[in-house]
């Protein structure tokens with residue numbers, strides 16, 4: 294754990310009574326390094342450490358614990374606080390279908406997540422779900438969602454000759470008619486710098502008034518996460534985030550960046566390729582992983 | 586960062602932010618900054634020379650390689666295995682490569698060896714049609730290694746000079762999936778001992794430091810020979826390429842700059858480094 298790295302650094306400060314800017318400087322440097330290696334964004338690390346420092350300075354040294362361990366505990370606690378309370382709740386519609394919009398960069402795991410979410414809502418909440426294949430651009434994207442829909446036992450909506458905003462609007466109308474409780478809109482992957490596609494997804498949002506708008510992000514995302522997530526949050530009122538591929542060995546610092554930049558809860562995490570591979574997000578499990 | 590002549594704290598801080606933001610990584614960034622300061626003090630950077638230009642030149646030099654875009658076989662088909670983690674851009678890259686090879690007068694064949702993921706075979710089939718190249722595929726759920734084997738055999742029989750094998754995305758920490766890839770390699774070698782001639786690891790430019798681990802493990806287990814960095818048309822810089830080159834000796838052969846067949850470019854270290862400081 295990270296505190297072992299500090300042991301030698303903090304040997305020098307054994308005689309002190311309180312945590313001071315001086316005796317935590319070296320420790321914070323090591324924390325900074327660990328967070329950057331974990332892919333937490335540079336600007337997020339900077340602001341996070343400023344907060345940790347102001348919280349830590351003046352704290353009385355705890356007996357039986359080195360200043361190193363103490364500062365790491367402050368970092369750990371602040372990280373947990375930043376990650377927020379576990380919140381996998383979805384805002385259910387008071388009448389008519391609950392609409393969930395999934396958006397994100399190419400390859401982040403949206404289509405697979407749409408199917409996993411359908412599976413979870415059917416199983417755990419006994420909801421009747423309609424999946425909507427609104428990716429008109431990727432070859433065989435519709436087939437992909439249809440195949441997954443079959444595996445989940447959930448209908449997949451698609452209509453030819455319609456652009457995504459109109460297609461999604463018709464899907465919601467169809468769900469209302471058909472009595473489905475939830476509509477999950479799977480959209481095409483897009484770059485946050487692609488103006489036309491960002492406008493398109495904003496239009497999908499305008500036409501369908503989703504109850505939940507979730508950004509789907511790959512756990513291995515690096516520094517660019519702040520650029521893309523800020524842009525998506527500007528164009529769409531994100532209500533939450535889903536982080537995928539956490540079954541890999543990426544440290545997952547993107548989780549911290551997302552919490553800091555988007556400020557919305559991480560609702561679920563993807564932990565396998567299978568359809569039951571979607572779990573609620575538990576912040577405490579990831580703080581240690583991120584700190585390394 | 587404007588043209589600078591003096592290394593002051595402000596310059597170093599700005600430079601550090603730029604390098605870190607490009608996913609160059611904290612260790613490599615520290616090394617670059619320390620090296621820059623050392624050379625400056627040693628007078629290796631000429632008075633008045635633009636320090637940034639000096640740094641760009643040294644980064645370019647690190648990434649440059651005396652490497653052909655593909656290691657073409659002297660005779661018989663060239664077999665290229667395309668691997669990487671889920672969603673990196675392998676299938677699209679295979680399509681783009683096939684299109685490019687056809688444009689330069691070669692006769693490629695693509696193999697749909699992702700027999701696992703929903704509609705993976707359909708996805709490559711659509712691409713093969715658009716790129717107007719032949720495709721060898723199996724049944725969904727079938728043996729992926731068998732598809733690779735059949736593709737090499739088909740290329741030999743039909744006189745195709747390049748076989749591009751698309752594989753299923755897999756996280757490198759999944760031992761059973763990595764073993765499956767190793768098995769595919771052995772099966773290909775059975776058919777053609779000198780194959781695969783190239784094993785290209787596809788890395789997503791938006792990936793952070795984990796990309797270095799991906800490169801390490803894929804190289805260790807199935808012998809990666811080169812990299813493709815995709816999605817460089819976004820704002821991610823793919824700076825991990827510098828560490829991967831330094832630690833594993835792997836060079837970038839191509840970059841992906843979009844979702845269309847034409848959106849593949851041979852790697853240009855100059856443009857890559859310029860983009861980091863743009």
Ligand SMILES: Nc1nc2c(ncn2[C@@H]2O[C@H](COP(=O)(O)OP(=O)(O)OP(=O)(O)O)[C@@H](O)[C@H]2O)c(=O)[nH]1
Nearest residue numbers: 399400401402403404405482538563564565671672
């Ligand atoms: N191991 C693992 N793989 C995942 C997870 N989520 C998605 N994947 C895989 O990641 C790859 C990309 O998933 P997709 O669902 O096609 O991603 P997408 O965002 O819809 O892609 P585009 O529509 O092209 O933007 C596929 O191989 C999925 O099986 C996860 O949580 N764990």
Ligand SMILES: Nc1nc2c(ncn2[C@@H]2O[C@H](COP(=O)(O)OP(=O)(O)OP(=O)(O)O)[C@@H](O)[C@H]2O)c(=O)[nH]1
Nearest residue numbers: 399400671672673674675676677754816841842843
């Ligand atoms: N903008 C952009 N998108 C890309 C690029 N390369 C691939 N993509 C997109 O990334 C997404 C995933 O691409 P795929 O080719 O399906 O990736 P993959 O590695 O084969 O995915 P799996 O087989 O599921 O592991 C698709 O939406 C592609 O269009 C690129 O260079 N730029």
Ligand SMILES: [Mg+2]
Nearest residue numbers: 403404428434
């Ligand atoms: Mg998709």
Ligand SMILES: [Mg+2]
Nearest residue numbers: 675676699754
């Ligand atoms: Mg693929």
